[in-house]
Amino acid sequence: LVGGLLTVLGLGCVGPWLTVAGVRGSIRFERRRCRVGETIEAIVTTFGRSGMRGLGIVDGETGASLGPLDASPGGDRRLVLRPAARGRFPRMPPAVESDAPFGLVRARRALEVDRPVVVWPITVPVRFPAALVDAVRHGREVSDRVAGTAGDVLGVRPYRRGDTVRAIHWAHTARQDAVMVCERPGVGGPTVRVIVDRLAPPGLSDAVWSRTLDALVATAASLVESWVPRGIAVDLEWAGSAIHRPRTRRGLEAALDALACLEPATRADDVAHPVPSQPRPTDLDICLTTPGRRASFTGTRARALRAAGGWHPRLLVMVDPSGADLDRAPRGMRREDEIELVLPIDRPAATLDRLLAEIGHDPDAPRS
Template sequence: MPRRRMLTLRGTGALLAGIGCIVAANLVGAAILLYIGLLLLALTVFALIAVRAPRRSGSVTRQVSTDLITVSETSRVTLRFALRALRVPRGLWRDVLPDAVSGDAAGEYPPETGQLTYLLTGVRRGVWPIGPLMLRTVDPFGLAQREQAFGETRTVTVVPEVFTLSPLTVKVGAAGGTAQTSSSRLGQGSDNLSPRGYIPGDSMRRIHWRATAHRGQLMVRQEEEESSPDALVVLDRSAARWRKTEGEADPAFEAAVSLCASAAVHLMHEGYGVDVIDSAGALLGTLRGHEDDRDGLLVALALVTPRGDARDLAALVGGTPPGPLVYITGEIDEEDAALLRPAGAAAPMLFASGPLAGAAAAAAQHGWRVATLGDDIAGAWDDALPDRVSTAPVEPERSADGTR
């Protein structure tokens, strides 16, 4: 954050003019120029003392109207600024904002309402600091200025935008999209499953805490008694699929993250239990119908970046296939698409931001519904929906005489 100069442009001009008058007075022997020069220098020094000498301290508290700010969403920030000084200065305040958010975070001080407020809009997902609060004051002559920082920074989390998607045309999966199952392929079984002893390598998510407390040793749920999740969303964030950028967001990857969040939230609202993982098998979030689950997933997706390599999809799915399977990837060629097997999923949907020639056809041969992911996320979802199953009654054909 660049520091402002102590003198304004007017103050710098007054200082230079004063020095020039003193030099000219010595050259031409005009006493009036000497007086004018000394007056300008005295005014400049007085202005500096007036703005720099007073001791000021203060505290800042910020309150954001929403805990999580969605990309393109606007929230209100309220600042309470308690300034301790001999007198209340008049000047301009501004809150330091990163490029990832936008807002008119400036105004006159002191405000008429007694509070400092402004609107904040998310521009790029991530966790970003806002602040400190800067107070800029100028002397009555406009020659000197002082900008002082108050308070600490506060972080705001900008999460990907969640779009409204069209409903699935058919209900698929073990629960048919009508209930949230409590068990999970990733180790969330119900408490009445038969436990067994912990073996090194077992996931900590599979620990049966009630049985552990009863027996005094770590117990885990039986793997064969765990039911699969209703839906699975996979975000392929392997580095080879995405364009490398230096400090800038890749629009294709941002669209993929937004689709990942939208698809997971949409499937949850349709009644499915949803697991969201990346292409390496790391769990990004689980949705079982709770608002906290949704927020946890969005926070995880706010920080996700392209990295690593992808694992085989069949290994990610496991032995029991899910119902809806959403796979989101970037640039994919025909050979890579041919290796993507939906592993028995009832409704596999493949989204690629950069499918090369032959990739869509190769994936379709394995049963994928393929769509190209661009700016229109909802449109891409519609393109990949499974074929509609007609439920309307069929009207009998009429004979020539009008009878049925």
């Protein structure tokens, strides 16, 4: 009796490993990209033979069952998967699992992933604050064209509604007995710098910070995906990374791929001061951070850069992980020519869109 029991136990422990040892497989996806919550199809190809039953495919990260396999694996099997988080999917490859013949032990053998899928965050349309940008661009146009080195302005035209007083050419106004303004050369479209702060504020748990960073990434992705197709030049960056300047469809996809795979900062010394690596004049700077990191964007270092004509956080957007009451009344504060906004962690991009509507927006912009 004891010998028979030991035989059963031995077979129950060794059997699953012998089953999966004879099975090899791979998984490939028909799409390169998807969004959080979307369903994607995967093709699982298995090789090898086993006369034992109890084979199945399980999620490598959660262990959840994805479906059974035949007793004699071989050929292709289609699976429908639904990524629940941004980044590369799957984070851990699915595996072939067996508990045959008695269910005493479970053995797994990971499948090879031909090419992971990049899962983009869910985005919403965000209107562009054209009125805010126009106020910045007015004083930064190129200089007037003049005749020679000290001649008169070459380009003038009659006054039109909306022209400012500083554009009036007083000499020509006196000669023509009508208000004349300087006609400046046209400039390109607006340039926006979006900075994502990936350093956790002090006192925040890893789980809460991961959720907060996801909200920051989703907000940045919403801005980029809403504005780049409209011809707005967006510079996307975060400390420790090269600047992404998506100008084409392929560039936009690369920027969204980088955002989707953005990881939290691991060394505080590298990103303690989130200053752009290549400061250059822009029409609008949008800094995405948390209230606990506000001082890094408004402190002495930021003011020194502003005085030097470099980077300057004009629109400071902070996602508050503890601001449940912000769903109804998100906070906003205007200080000189800077605007600070505090958004809830749930649907921050949609809340930002509503606040930008109050600040000033382009009527032709998309709405959520």
